[in-house]
Amino acid sequence: MSEKKNVVCVGIDLGTSRSAVSASNGQRHIVDSYVGWPVDMVARKILKKNVLIGREALDSRPMLDLHRPLERGLLKEGSEKDQQAVRQLLIHLLELAGLGEKERENTQVRAVVGVPAEAMRVNKQQLRTAFAGLVDALLIVSEPFAVAYGIEALLHAMVIDIGAGTTDLCVMNGRYPTEEDQRTLLNAGDWVDEQLTRLIAARYPEASISPYMVREWKERYSFVGEPHGNVLVTAPVNGKPTQLDITEPMRIACEGLVPPIAETMLDLIARVEPEFQEKVRHSIVLAGGSSAIRGLDVALAAALQEIGGGVVRSVEDPMFAGSDGGLAIATDAPDGDWEKLVG
Numbered sequence: 001m002s003e004k005k006n007v008v009c010v011g012i013d014l015g016t017s018r019s020a021v022s023a024s025n026g027q028r029h030i031v032d033s034y035v036g037w038p039v040d041m042v043a044r045k046i047l048k049k050n051v052l053i054g055r056e057a058l059d060s061r062p063m064l065d066l067h068r069p070l071e072r073g074l075l076k077e078g079s080e081k082d083q084q085a086v087r088q089l090l091i092h093l094l095e096l097a098g099l100g101e102k103e104r105e106n107t108q109v110r111a112v113v114g115v116p117a118e119a120m121r122v123n124k125q126q127l128r129t130a131f132a133g134l135v136d137a138l139l140i141v142s143e144p145f146a147v148a149y150g151i152e153a154l155l156h157a158m159v160i161d162i163g164a165g166t167t168d169l170c171v172m173n174g175r176y177p178t179e180e181d182q183r184t185l186l187n188a189g190d191w192v193d194e195q196l197t198r199l200i201a202a203r204y205p206e207a208s209i210s211p212y213m214v215r216e217w218k219e220r221y222s223f224v225g226e227p228h229g230n231v232l233v234t235a236p237v238n239g240k241p242t243q244l245d246i247t248e249p250m251r252i253a254c255e256g257l258v259p260p261i262a263e264t265m266l267d268l269i270a271r272v273e274p275e276f277q278e279k280v281r282h283s284i285v286l287a288g289g290s291s292a293i294r295g296l297d298v299a300l301a302a303a304l305q306e307i308g309g310g311v312v313r314s315v316e317d318p319m320f321a322g323s324d325g326g327l328a329i330a331t332d333a334p335d336g337d338w339e340k341l342v343g
């Protein structure tokens, strides 16, 4: 494949909200999927950098042209900036894994990059272009497939990856999944944030709330089903910090995820060969940050009751399930499966 002797395999999970890298040299890192360029000369003088990535970019957002390259699971069509942003994010992840430009000169890097299933379908060429020249061999896969591979849920199983921009469902039939085995929904973490913001604003029109506050509240108190006590938060009302009870908005916003995910899950099961459906029902795995919503696994298992019951469990390490799976694919993939991007 290349003259370089030293080989490092990496698995990269390019998420809409967070991206992770796991490498065969033992490195594992996670970063928020934000990339920002200083807006002008003043910003550049203060920030002393040409590009900022992750938390650092978020914290300096007033001074930046800030991009979240895979918002809603897709690269914006024809957007040069989003393509550059995705490339910068990839460079940053490789650097974190000890694979900076210098190291890459004499190391053969084989990267499996997991992207939202929809981006894989629509943006594959754009993604390839964004990665060209950075790695020696590349394989672009869908995030839920990477998760399935990593936990060896390869046969008669379903992975439901509930992220920020999208929820991706994938049935595993003991081979590379096809388009028919996968579905992408826009009902995921960002959607819950939008609903929650709207519901709180309707209940407390005087309160000033920002999307970042709402997301923090959700990550702390999200639930479906019965509340464990009231959800009380503090926000300024006419400038004065005031306690708000957001128990009902939280429940309604989170429970909104259940019907679309349950319906798609049942639909995918119905398409599996009849004799294997029961096995799939008993092997449903939740991944992604939004799978942490309390009670969501129970609610989805309840939806399986109407077709004979099943088992829904969560992955052990939601942060790195995708990148670890990518690394496992990179380690196992035979030469013929890679797209060669040498030179």
Ligand SMILES: Nc1ncnc2c1ncn2[C@@H]1O[C@H](COP(=O)(O)OP(=O)(O)O)[C@@H](O)[C@H]1O
Pocket: 014, 015, 016, 017, 018, 019, 033, 162, 163, 164, 165, 166, 188, 189, 190, 215, 218, 219, 220, 222, 287, 288, 289, 290, 291, 292, 293, 294
């Ligand atoms: N404890 C939590 N409860 C509910 N939602 C959470 C929690 N932790 C993270 N999230 C949500 O998970 C989403 C990020 O999940 P992730 O799998 O990283 O997404 P993506 O793969 O799309 O980048 C965000 O919407 C975030 O608010």
Ligand SMILES: [Mg+2]
Pocket: 013, 014, 015, 016, 143, 161, 163, 288, 322
């Ligand atoms: Mg993800």
